[in-house]
Amino acid sequence: MVDQQRIKRLLIYAAKCVTGVLVVLGLSWAFDYKDIIWVLISVMLVLSPDGSDAVTLAVTRIKANVVGGISGFLLILLHPNMILMMCTAVFITVIICNLLNLEAATRTALAATIIVMTHEAGAHVWDTAVERVLSVLAGCLLGLLITFIFHNKYTKQTAEMILPKLDRGGE
Structure with a gap:
């Protein structure tokens, strides 16, 4: 038999992800x-399947995204050599995440670094980087908002009222 708590966590996480896409x-x-x-990518990186520390994890991932975004942005402006600067930005992002005790979200930070540093051929480097930093931040904030909505006391009370009815077949 499948664990009811596991199904509940899965449904809540799926609902958060779908809500993120719709928003x-x-x-x-x-x-x-x-x-x-x-x-979209930033929203999904901020959302967490585990409800117990979802808000804390969302905030940690946002901090990591800021670290990665700023690292990528500054280094893409520093020198045009993409290979050298991306490798340097990745290295710096890992170090700063470690220094700020954001190890759990380092992968999120690295995704932000790469998102900010990659751009289409012919696009102005800094215009694209600024737009991507803003996109990453917007996605992070939306992910945090969705996390707050799904993990506040009112939402939990409402879910607890609805889910037992589902367990009994909708009585």
């Missing part, structure tokens, strides 16, 4: 913003 798509439609991939 990003809705906002992109409302503001006519087309380059949503980096916002």
Whole structure:
């Protein structure tokens, strides 16, 4: 028999992820913003399947995203050699995450570093980097908002009222 708590955690995590997609798509439609991939990726990186420390983990991942985004942004402006600067930015991101006790979110920071540093051929380097930093930050903030919504006391009480009915077949 499958553990009821595990199913509950899975459903909540899936609902958070779907909510993230819907919010990003809705906002992109409302503001006519087309380059949503980096916002979507950042939202998904902030969301956590575990409810016990979801808010703390979301904040940690946001801090890591800021570290990675700033590292990537500053190094892409420093020198045009993509290989040298990306390797340096990755190294610096890992070191800073360690110094700030953000080891659990270092992969998130590295994703932000690479998102910020990669750009399409012919695009201005710093314009793309600024847009990506803003996209990553927007995605992080949306992920944090979704985490707060799903893990506040009111939401938990509502879920506890609904889920027992599901366990009994909707009585």
